[in-house]
Amino acid sequence: MRRSIFNPASVVIVLLVVLNYRPIKAIAQEVPPPQTTNLNVFAASSLTNALQEIEPLYEQSRQNIDVNYNFAASGTLANQILQGAPADVFFSAAEREVQILEDANLLLPGTRRDVLNNRLAIVTPVNSTLSISSVQDLTNPEVSRVAVGTASTVPAGEYAQQLFNSSGINDQIQPKLVFGNNVREVPTHLDSPLLML
Structure with a gap:
């Protein structure tokens, strides 16, 4: 008597494999394109020109990031964040505002960094005759x-x-x-x- 290589268990396994088979190409086509992520940057007004200048470079290096700026006085921005405004990055011109947000537990632990410095300057109009040295x-x-x-x-x-x-x-x-x-x-x-x- 001849033995069949097809027993009921092997037929079920073959059917399951065949029914679940999808070509790799079809799976690759089902992957949606990467979505753009908005990065909400709250920054002191004094940084407007500098941050807008580097924005295209940043977005070019990170194709799926769209930077959205909110420029204002640091105290105004801190108050907006305290009231629930969605900020991902906060550039303050002073430590006080950052400390207020940290005290309110609104900063991710370990993310606070000092990256910039300020200087005061005395500026006069171009046509001024005033002599100011101190x-x-x-x-x-x-x-x-x-x-x-x-x-x-x-x-x-x-x-x-x-x-x-x-x-x-x-x-x-x-x-x-x-x-x-x-x-x-x-x-x-x-x-x-x-x-x-």
Whole structure:
């Protein structure tokens, strides 16, 4: 008697293999294209030009990333994040705002980095005849107004206030101060005869 190589168990296994067989090409066609990921970057106004300049380079090196910027004063941005605004990266011009977010447990542990530095500068209009070589010169009668950022929300304004205090000119300079809501607004006051810090 001749023995059959097909027993009922082997027939079932063959059928299962055949029914589940899909060509590799068909599987590859079913993979959806990679989706674009939005990266929400909240950054101090002072970084607008620099970050917009490097954006195309970053997006070119990461094909599926679309960078969305929100530029404002660091304090304003921190308040937006505290109120639930979706931020993936936060570039602050001061440590205070980052610390507030860290204290509120809104930073991923181990992700805080200091990557940039600030400097204060005294700037005068191009056509100015004022001779300013130190912060004490801001108290001279020829200097009628000094534009600074609002200290409560603009880190550069806070730094300017610290400079005025440490230089001993705070009382003399306060009546001359004109405030901007962010560092990009402060230079708009240069159209008039005043100094910016």
